[in-house]
Amino acid sequence: xxxxxxxxxxxxxxxxxxxxxxxxxxxxxxxxxxxxxxxxxxxxxxxxxxxxxxxxxxxxxxxxxxxxxxxxxxxxxxxxxxxxxxxxxxxxxxxxxxxxxxxxxxxxxxxxxxxxxxxxxxxxxxxxxxxxxxxxxxxxxxxxxxxxxxxxxxxxxxxxxxxxxxxxxxxxxxxxxxxxxxxxxxxxxxxxxxxxxxxxxxxxxxxxxxxxxxxxxxxxxxxxxxxxxxxxxxxxxxxxxxxxxxxxxxxxxxxxxxxxxxxxxxxxxxxxxxxxxxx
Amino acid sequence: xxxxxxxxxxxxxxxxxxxxxxxxxxxxxxxxxxxxxxxxxxxxxxxxxxxxxxxxxxxxxxxxxxxxxxxxxxxxxxxxxxxxxxxxxxxxxxxxxxxxxxxxxxxxxxxxxxxxxxxxxxxxxxxxxxxxxxxxxxxxxxxxxxxxxxxxxxxxxxxxxxxxxxxxxxxxxxxxxxxxxxxxxxxxxxxxxxxxxxxxxxxxxxxxxxxxxxxxxxxxxxxxxxxxxxxxxxxxxxxxxxxxxxxxxxxxxxxxxxxxxxxxxxxxxxxxxxxxxxxxxxxxxxxxxxxxxxx
Numbered sequence: 313x314x315x316x317x318x319x320x321x322x323x324x325x326x327x328x329x330x331x332x333x334x335x336x337x338x339x340x341x342x343x344x345x346x347x348x349x350x351x352x353x354x355x356x357x358x359x360x361x362x363x364x365x366x367x368x369x370x371x372x373x374x375x376x377x378x379x380x381x382x383x384x385x386x387x388x389x390x391x392x393x394x395x396x397x398x399x400x401x402x403x404x405x406x407x408x409x410x411x412x413x414x415x416x417x418x419x420x421x422x423x424x425x426x427x428x429x430x431x432x433x434x435x436x437x438x439x440x441x442x443x444x445x446x447x448x449x450x451x452x453x454x455x456x457x458x459x460x461x462x463x464x465x466x467x468x469x470x471x472x473x474x475x476x477x478x479x480x481x482x483x484x485x486x487x488x489x490x491x492x493x494x495x496x497x498x499x500x501x502x503x504x505x506x507x508x509x510x511x512x513x514x515x516x517x518x519x520x521x522x523x524x525x526x527x528x529x530x531x532x533x534x535x536x537x538x539x540x541x542x543x544x545x546x547x548x549x550x551x552x553x554x555x556x557x558x559x560x561x562x563x564x565x566x567x568x569x570x571x572x573x574x575x576x577x578x579x580x581x582x583x584x585x586x587x588x589x590x591x
Numbered sequence: 592x593x594x595x596x597x598x599x600x601x602x603x604x605x606x607x608x609x610x611x612x613x614x615x616x617x618x619x620x621x622x623x624x625x626x627x628x629x630x631x632x633x634x635x636x637x638x639x640x641x642x643x644x645x646x647x648x649x650x651x652x653x654x655x656x657x658x659x660x661x662x663x664x665x666x667x668x669x670x671x672x673x674x675x676x677x678x679x680x681x682x683x684x685x686x687x688x689x690x691x692x693x694x695x696x697x698x699x700x701x702x703x704x705x706x707x708x709x710x711x712x713x714x715x716x717x718x719x720x721x722x723x724x725x726x727x728x729x730x731x732x733x734x735x736x737x738x739x740x741x742x743x744x745x746x747x748x749x750x751x752x753x754x755x756x757x758x759x760x761x762x763x764x765x766x767x768x769x770x771x772x773x774x775x776x777x778x779x780x781x782x783x784x785x786x787x788x789x790x791x792x793x794x795x796x797x798x799x800x801x802x803x804x805x806x807x808x809x810x811x812x813x814x815x816x817x818x819x820x821x822x823x824x825x826x827x828x829x830x831x832x833x834x835x836x837x838x839x840x841x842x843x844x845x846x847x848x849x850x851x852x853x854x855x856x857x858x859x860x861x862x863x864x865x866x867x868x869x870x871x872x873x874x875x876x877x878x879x880x881x882x883x884x885x886x
Contacts, residue, residue, distance in 0.1 A: 408606055
């Protein structure tokens with residue numbers, strides 16, 4: 313066998329495996345889209361193309377007892393607030409750890425990294441008790457307020473990126489008499505747009521898809537997020553047998569992230585690669 | 592490490608101001624909460640009546656409460672299957688995508704899509720796919736002459752959950768491995784080809800050792816995720832009264848605290864979960880020292 317044919321066979325096997333995998337990865341999404349356009353009566357038909365197309369399922373989402381737009385709005389503003397909180401506080405902390413020399417820096421940073429290993433369930437119960445004591449259960453405050461306390465993951469991610477920015481820039485800015493905050497704001501922020509975008513996307517995605525925290529802090533429909541709402545409707549609607557409406561809701565709920573993903577694929581992928589960089 | 596610029600004069604103030612949110616989070620949000628959870632785990636408390644001292648009762652439950660034992664066994668069983676599956680499959684996908692072929696970015700997008708979308712939304716469609724009489728999966732199996740099964744019943748639910756969770760995690764693993772693979776210098780392969788090393792030899796002698804840092808990282812992350820797996824399990828195995836056909840530890844924590852108002856017991860379980868994760872991390876770091884190749 314020549315090298316040429318060997319390569320051809322290898323290429324064919326590669327494509328065959330990748331295409332088979334793609335069918336499995338995409339299949340559930342195609343099924344979701346297909347079902348959301350089917351008539352409720354056709355919900356269990358085993359064809360990918362709906363026998364009869366309908367938009368009724370999407371209209372049903374606006375019914376008063378479902379109040380889907382409110383869920384969508386809640387998820388949106390909570391996720392945006394969380395992304396903003398993390399961006400501001402993690403960027404400031406990461407700048408201090410990456411650029412400024414101060415006593416206790418290494419100890420503090422190590423401590424922060426150790427907390428990455430602590431599962432969030434450990435801190436959930438006391439936080440819940442405090443927010444309950446403050447009378448904030450059922451509001452969105454317990455969901456977004458902690459985002460303004462900084463975070464180990466975001467700080468670590470941004471610090472990694474800040475360390476790649478040439479140190480001469482800091483020295484030059486210092487020569488010009490720039491203060492710490494000026495260096496942070498005028499040098500590091502503009503140069504770190506890719507990493508900041510990646511962190512914004514990550515935290516938004518995490519918040520948008522989170523189930524456990526809204527389940528604990530905002531458990532009652534309709535004053536809750538999309539994830540809790542959908543989990544609730546799974547039991548309600550399926551009792552009434554309307555998988556089609558459920559799929560329409562699921563489709564709408566994933567749409568914003570899918571759009572962001574297509575627009576900012578590079579940031580998504582670089583962000584993950586960045587978080588995997590050796591410490 | 593000794594790098595960085597020193598704060599001048601009053602800049603010390605702005606330095607600590609910039610660190611304030613993180614310090615508050617660290618002190619109250621994390622460290623304070625950990626201490627509080629440990630304290631709570633020695634009590635019986637429903638938040639309505641005053642807490643009662645429980646001694647070690649909540650921890651002894653780990654050894655004599657069949658439900659809790661079940662939750663921990665399920666978590667271990669799930670992790671044991673989930674972690675290697677994610678690592679092997681995402682490495683395989685990354686290796687395939689790293690062969691310079693056409694359409695890499697399209698495939699990458701497709702494989703990453705489940706990692707972007709919420710587990711809650713995709714679990715809804717998986718729930719349909721797994722349906723016993725109406726689901727498309729059994730339909731496919733039957734059209735190939737097989738016999739459909741009840742995917743979400745006790746006998747098959749573990750396999751069903753592994754499939755969904757791995758499906759959702761391949762995208763991230765693939766990206767980590769692609770980053771690791773592209774960092775392997777091309778010259779290594781060129782030299783190996785000149786020396787007459789075949790494809791499989793190159794994979795096992797060059798690629799695999801040089802991506803051990805990525806394998807290590809991905810194994811670590813997958814393990815942490817496996818121990819905290821919740822969303823798909825909640826969505827696919829929920830039964831009446833908040834029961835589950837495959838309860839895991841996080842499920843048990845949630846149910847104890849927010850269904851049974853047993854905050855002390857739930858705290859003890861959270862502590863136990865953290866201890867298991869930390870022990871595993873220590874074991875991994877020991878493995879890293881022995882087997883991971885850093886250039």
